[in-house]
Amino acid sequence: MVVNHGVPEALQEAVMEACKELYSLPREEMAEYIAAGPKDPIRIGTGLFYSDVDDAVCRRDYVKMIAHPEFYCPAKPANLREITMEYSIRTRELLLELMQAIFKSLELDSGRISEALNLESCFQILVGNNYPPYAGSNQVMGISAHSDHGLLTLLFQNGVDGLEVKHNGQWLLAKPLPGSLFIITGDQLEIVSNGRYKAVVHRALVLGEQTRMSFVSMIGPCLDAIVEPVPELAWSAPQGMEFRGIKYRDYMEHQQSSRINKKAALDIVRVQHNILTSQGSPNNSTEAASAGYSHTN
Numbered sequence: 602m603v604v605n606h607g608v609p610e611a612l613q614e615a616v617m618e619a620c621k622e623l624y625s626l627p628r629e630e631m632a633e634y635i636a637a638g639p640k641d642p643i644r645i646g647t648g649l650f651y652s653d654v655d656d657a658v659c660r661r662d663y664v665k666m667i668a669h670p671e672f673y674c675p676a677k678p679a680n681l682r683e684i685t686m687e688y689s690i691r692t693r694e695l696l697l698e699l700m701q702a703i704f705k706s707l708e709l710d711s712g713r714i715s716e717a718l719n720l721e722s723c724f725q726i727l728v729g730n731n732y733p734p735y736a737g738s739n740q741v742m743g744i745s746a747h748s749d750h751g752l753l754t755l756l757f758q759n760g761v762d763g764l765e766v767k768h769n770g771q772w773l774l775a776k777p778l779p780g781s782l783f784i785i786t787g788d789q790l791e792i793v794s795n796g797r798y799k800a801v802v803h804r805a806l807v808l809g810e811q812t813r814m815s816f817v818s819m820i821g822p823c824l825d826a827i828v829e830p831v832p833e834l835a836w837s838a839p840q841g842m843e844f845r846g847i848k849y850r851d852y853m854e855h856q857q858s859s860r861i862n863k864k865a866a867l868d869i870v871r872v873q874h875n876i877l878t879s880q881g882s883p884n885n886s887t888e889a890a891s892a893g894y895s896h897t898n
C-alpha cells in the first residue's frame with residue numbers, strides 16, 4: 602500500500618464515476634470494443650466467464666485501455682478521455698518513482714536499468730473492473746488467481762473489499778488504509794530482480810450485496826525491451842540466473858494467449874537448475890544452467 606501518494610481523491614472519484622457511466626451505456630455503443638481481441642488497444646468484456654484455475658464462475662465487466670506510449674480511450678462517455686488521461690499521467694509518474702525506489706533498494710544504478718528497460722517508453726495499461734453482486738451460486742468470483750504481467754500495478758477500489766493476495770500459501774483479504782492505494786508487484790519485476798521481488802498472486806472475490814469496482818493502472822517495460830535479470834543480482838544469487846531474457850511483448854502475448862494458472866507464465870523463462878550431467882548427477886552450477894537451461898511450455 603502507498604499513502605501520501607499525491608493522486609487526488611477527487612480524481613479517483615471522477616475515474617470511478619466515468620467508469621460507472623461507461624458500464625451503463627447500451628451494448629450497441631460498446632460493440633466495437635466488445636468484439637476486440639487481446640492485441641487491440643481498447644477492449645471491453647462483460648458477463649460470466651468460467652475459470653478453470655479456480656474452478657469457479659467469474660462475473661466481471663471490464664474495460665482495458667492502453668495509456669502509454671500512446672493513449673487510447675473509448676469515445677463515450679465524453680469526459681472519460683480527459684479524466685483517465687490525467688489519471689494515467691499521475692499514476693505513471695508515481696509508479697516510475699516507486700520503480701526508482703525499488704532499484705535503489707536493490708543497490709542498483711536506477712538510471713542504467715531504466716535505460717535497459719526503456720522506461721521512458723514504458724507500456725501502461727488502465728483497467729476498470731466492475732463486479733455486481735450475484736444472486737446465484739456462492740461459487741461466483743470476480744477475477745481468478747493470477748499475477749500481473751508488468752512491473753508494478755496500482756489499484757484502488759470503491760470502498761467495497763474483495764481483493765485477496767496469496768501470502769505464505771494463504772489467501773488474505775486486502776484492506777486498504779484510508780486514502781491508500783494498493784501496489785502489486787508483477788512478473789517483469791520478478792524477472793528483472795532475479796526473484797528478489799516476487800510477483801504477487803491475487804484474485805478478486807464477490808462478497809456481499811454491493812457492487813464492487815476497482816481501477817488498475819499497470820506499468821511494464823517498453824514492449825520491445827528484452828527483460829532479463831540484472832547481472833549483479835544473478836552473480837550474487839546462490840542459484841545464479843533464475844530467468845532467461847525475453848522480449849516483454851512476447852511474454853505478454855504468451856500470457857494472454859494461453860490459459861495460465863496463477864503465475865505459471867513465468868515458467869516459460871524460468872531456468873531449470875537441476876539439469877542432469879552426462880554422469881547422471883544433478884548439477885546446480887550457474888554455468889551448466891545457463892549453457893543448457895530448459896524451460897517448460
Ligand SMILES: O=C(O)CCC(=O)C(=O)O
Pocket residue numbers: 728730743744749756763764803804805814815817
Ligand atoms: O479487482 C481487483 O481487485 C483485482 C483486479 C485485477 O487483479 C486486475 O485487473 O488485474
Ligand SMILES: [Fe+2]
Pocket residue numbers: 747748749803
Ligand atoms: Fe491483477
